[in-house]
Amino acid sequence: MKIYGYSVVEPDELKKMKEVSIRATSEGLREIAGFLIMTANEIASGNDGSPDHFHLRDHVENWNEEFPDIIVINTNVYSCDES
Numbered sequence: 001m002k003i004y005g006y007s008v009v010e011p012d013e014l015k016k017m018k019e020v021s022i023r024a025t026s027e028g029l030r031e032i033a034g035f036l037i038m039t040a041n042e043i044a045s046g047n048d049g050s051p052d053h054f055h056l057r058d059h060v061e062n063w064n065e066e067f068p069d070i071i072v073i074n075t076n077v078y079s080c081d082e083s
Contacts, residue, residue, distance in 0.1 A: 032070065035059045039072040052077040 003017040024032065039054045056070040057063045 031060050032056065035070065036072070039074075043072075043074050043076055046076055050074055050076065 003020060004014050005017050005020065006012075006014060022029070022032070035054070035056050038059065042050050042054070052074050054072045054074070057067070060067075
């Protein structure tokens with residue numbers, strides 16, 4: 001597993017993250033958890049029509065553009081180097 005992110009200060013430079021912290025309400029955490037479970041199930045299904053990536057913003061009904069997005073890469077499309 002690898003986690004990458006963009007900083008608000010340096011928005012054009014993708015960086016590999018050592019750790020991430022999430023500050024959210026219990027409702028927000030449930031939305032994230034549901035999104036991650038849904039994408040894990042979709043990737044595990046091996047469906048040829050699955051997108052190459054998934055955005056949290058596409059799955060949250062009242063998305064606010066000030067929220068940071070979470071993007072999950074479909075490892076059936078892009079290989080996952082676990083090293």
